[in-house]
Amino acid sequence: MSEPDAAPRQETAVTSDAIESPLLEVTGLRKEFGGVVAVDGATFSVAEGSLTGLIGPNGAGKSTTFNCITGIHEPTGGRVTFDGQNITGLPPYTLANQGLVRTFQIARELSEMTVLENVMLAPGGQVGESVIRSVTPGLRGDVVKAETAVRDRAWETLEFFEIDHLAHENAGNLSGGQRKLLEMARVLMTEPEMILLDEPLAGVNPTLEEKLLERIHELRREQGLTFLLVEHDMDVIMNNCEHIIVMHQGSVLAEGDAETITSDERVLEAYLGGDV
Structure with a gap:
């Protein structure tokens, strides 16, 4: 993958103290489907008020991790903590009432x-x-x-x-991009504390993509919302997320800022096929 464009990074107020006291914490998360292990001991945290990226090659376990966090799937093992409360295995409507919501790759209007x-x-x-x-x-x-x-x-x-x-x-x-905007509007109406975004920019034209990103940063800045973002567009991840989590084969391979991730040989091998 090529290096991201030298676009200015969005400013963030996230500090090391915030990361030490995360809003969302995933510990040893595991999900099995029959004999297949889709998530294998994933452990990471998301700081309050942050825009954190979750990346990895196809089959890395990103969507299954999202589904386990948000109650679509019940984890086989591990623990999910949100705002200091154990929410492991709780159904989506209960999580929404507690302020944790998500969008889907395909909008569900x-x-x-x-x-x-x-x-x-x-x-x-x-x-x-x-x-x-x-x-x-x-x-x-x-x-x-x-x-x-x-x-x-x-x-x-x-x-x-x-x-x-x-x-x-x-x-x-509506067009595909307009449906993504509608889904974000619906999510915002639930008055969430944290939103998990599953490929929100897939199939969105550049104009609507820019609009969505602007709204996400505005919601962080004005309302203090927290976001965890799965997205395949690496320029989007590298230019907008101050913290990035890389999954590979169901586990967390690496974490850090954009510079750390793009220079990590393990990431280059697993995610980029060794091609810088």
Whole structure:
């Protein structure tokens, strides 16, 4: 792989103290499928407020690691800790309520619903309708107020990702890049502390790619959100992530900043085939 372009690195406020007290900590994670070991003792941590990259060749175990962290798969062994709490094996909806959410390689929008409706469905704990609320004036007012608040937040979120002009378009009619923006909007509506991004830029044109990266850095800067990013575009990883984790054959091979990773002979051999 070629060296990344000499684009300016994004500034980060992450310190060594933050890394010593991580928001997410994965320890000895293992996942077996029958006789196949997909993740084999992976151990790493993610600092609060950071944009951390997770890379590795195909079959390295990145997506399975994501799935084990976020409750899609139950780990065979190991431990996952988020914000000081053991979350190993908890289901995705429980993790979302605790502030840990993810996106997918292929966006999972509700295609027959509008963009606005997709975003409004995302927050948990909504009041909703019931027979009693519909016939009780005071309770009915609570429903209206709650729905108005969610709608207002949804519009603000669509504006943030610059897709508010698509609010009344069916989600199934969006382009691949627009669906990625919609998925990010839906995730943001859950009010997360940390977002795991599984190849968010795959199939996205350069203009939308730049927009997504700008929004990610703005969310870090303005809201203090933490991101763990799987991405095959090494220029994106090297120019945007201050800490990079390299997986190989289900385990963590190396960690460090871009300079450390690109000069690590083990990484060059495993990930780049020895071709600098």
